[in-house]
Amino acid sequence: MPTGVPIEFAGITKRFGQVAAVNDLSFTVEPGRVTGFLGPNGAGKTTTLRMLLGLVAPSAGSATIGGVRYKDLPSPLGSVGSALEAASFHPGRTAHDHLAVYAKAARIDPKRVHVVLDTVGLSEHGKRRVGGYSLGMRQRLGLAFALLGDPGVLVLDEPINGLDPEGIKWIRGFLRQLANEGRTVLISSHLLSEVQQSVDEVVIIARGELVHRGPLSSLEIEGAATRVIVDSPNREALMAALAAASATFEVARAGILVSGLEPGQVGHIAFMAGVEVSSLHRQKSGLEDSFLALVGEGGSL
Template structure:
């Protein structure tokens, strides 16, 4: 069974002239977990992955796999499997022939070609020309290429893009299986909703800078809003009491949404005013709201 090794980004920076595409990016991806690398389009995710894979030279800092730069790996294709969003295929070549070329170049057992195609569900279409493939099928072929060397580390850029609902469900479970086998799995996406059912950790960047790192649950906690929903059979009287107490609030369908006060404080205001309270509880931001708060309103969901 392939064993994963840590991926480490240390002070990684890339400038294109005056523009900093990635700035002082540092985080570690551990084996046995699925790590989501998130951020809006243009945040610097693909540039970071290209530096990790030796396709772009960093201005400063480093990106290593098990402490080694990609170009210095003794056997890159059996150590790291990568599928970048912009992967291209010869339209006149079959999926099987495409992978055979990769296997020969990487000195990989040719029997792995049909194994990889079977894993991603393309066995039936192995001899079909890639030019006739849908976007989702091309995504699966890219994933087959990443799995060709049975690597311990997987780096996947937007792997869910173009998949149908069945394909999305499949890849979510597949990513979990890869991590459970002890592999290191790093998955980029600009859509939190795509990966939130499959990742253990999230690393979020915006404008090339790290803005959040931690378990998926910490994203909800960090973005939790300091708001409380309170309601009363006499909502007008409750609103008047809150106004008299200089509380900041707005009327919502579920009740009155109060900002900046704790539930106990709101309950006391209602008690002093002699207003009956029918409900009183905190309102938490959802994961998507937390994501937007971190990356700005331009972030994609």
């Protein structure tokens, strides 16, 4: 069983003319976990991954896999498997031949072609030309290419895009299994909700810069300040009581939104003023809200 090695980005930067698409990005991706690489479209995720894989030359800094640059790996596909875009196929070539070509180039046992086609559920379609494939089938073929060398490190760019619900469920379990086997798994996405069920760690970038790094749960703490929703059959009385207690609040459709207080404190104010309360709970601050707060205005489109 291949074991994963860490991926390390050290001050990696890519400038296109005057514009810095990726600016001084440094972080490490550990083996045995699924790491989500998140950020809005145009944040520089794909450019960062392409620099890791030697496809784009960095303007400054370095990216290594187990301390080695991709170009210097003795067996690139056997060390790192990657799926970058769904369209990287010759439409006139069959899925089987597509994989066989790159197995030859990377000196991988041709038997692996059948193994990976079977793993991603394409073995029945292997002899068909890729031109007739659906988007979901292309995604699976891209994943088969990534798995060809049975690598310890997997780098997948937007792997969930275009999959049907069944495929999404399958890939979530599959990524989990790969990480449990000790491999390093890095997946990018522009939607936190798409990957939040699969990832252990998150690396969030916006406008080419790192904005957050930590376990998924760290997003809940760093999120927007908690608010309490409270309502009463007699709103005026409740609002007067809150104003008397000099609480900050605003009126919303679902009730009154109180900031800076715990639900218990709000309940106490109402109780002391003798106002009947019909609902009282903490507003759910989703991970997605924290994510959007981190990546800033005009974020996830």
